Amino acid sequence: MIKPYFHFILLFSATILAQEPTTSNEKIYRVFDQLVGLDNNGLFNGPEFIDLYLNTDGTFRYLEGFDYTQGSVIYRGQYYVDVWLKYDLLEDQLLTKSKDNLGIFNVKLIHEFVSEFTLKDRHFVKLKDFGQKNFFELGYQGQELDLYINHKKNKKKRVLKSGVQYSFKPLNYYLFKYQETYARVETISNVRREFPEYKKEINDFYHNSKTLYIQDRDSFMKKLAPYLDNLLQKTKS
Template structure:
């Protein structure tokens, strides 16, 4: 949990140097509030329960669900309405970009108000609300790598219904998109070629690094994106 918080703090601080004015104000406020956070018990914190009741999409089997990674409560943190909360039970519905918590008093599932939620973690995974003209839409993005160069992922699932005999099977089809933040803009990436195009000023050295470490973007895309971005930052720091 503390690892994820550290990632979020570093991400916000460095992003503030490159974001446009409106985004910079958001990041500055988020950093200010988070650095000055206080630890509080979830019990009695009714400000988290002012959202609407959550209604989960229909399912046809227990193997398919609309959530990020897990369909059971995972303890996390939230930066919500200017305050920081720890030990919050969370689910992240990536079909609708809704973050859900459990009401301590009656076990209702409550959707955290989107406009009030700036960032959250689920386990050690950090998510930050981003809005930028070079991103496809405003929403929560998974922070995969946070250095001078950033790598973020947009996690989504598309609901699909298939007729099987006399029943309808409901599937949740994952759709993940990846972006590199460099020189004040986000660039979509999904392959070695697209990543090297964004980081072309160090292309020969990165090609060598990818080959030496046997990084296969098709089978280990997220690890490859993280490691190549980190190596790029190392190269840029060399005299």
């Protein structure tokens, strides 16, 4: 009884690992993970993560809060779905934990073995042109232009009577990929510098979305990217 089951696992594993991770075959990966057990496939064989800066002013070092969220990750070349993930922006580190009794431990996924991951419907990848050292969110993918977002946070401490309190501030920057080159931008002035032929259109877009620019720079850039892509397509045609 053991041999047929073992052969089935090997065949099942080889079959699904040959596939690209798509929505249509995520159910297959879920079944595989249930058969072999996530705890037995190396996903949790990493160093423990301990947050030393829990006393904060309400800000946090992570992407969108302290809590874990179910996501997917390609780790050591294998695709995992429905994994508890949390993205630490202070150290650019992807964290995970088990769903069983070992879930009290936070585990660091070894950075070099993480190819890409999806969290809160946001897709993060590594870029070969940047040494694959950092994760970038794929903010927009168009015909002529792509947008990548590098999420970072810095830490400040404040000494209070009750102890040390920490605060975290975003330091994101953006990459527009156009004609196989990357333009790094942080402000609307940088965008005008990179696309001087569309200065008027960019200024009009900025004035119409100035509040969004001030309150949520990421959303502004995600909205600007398809606008620029459309301008580039019209110029090309």
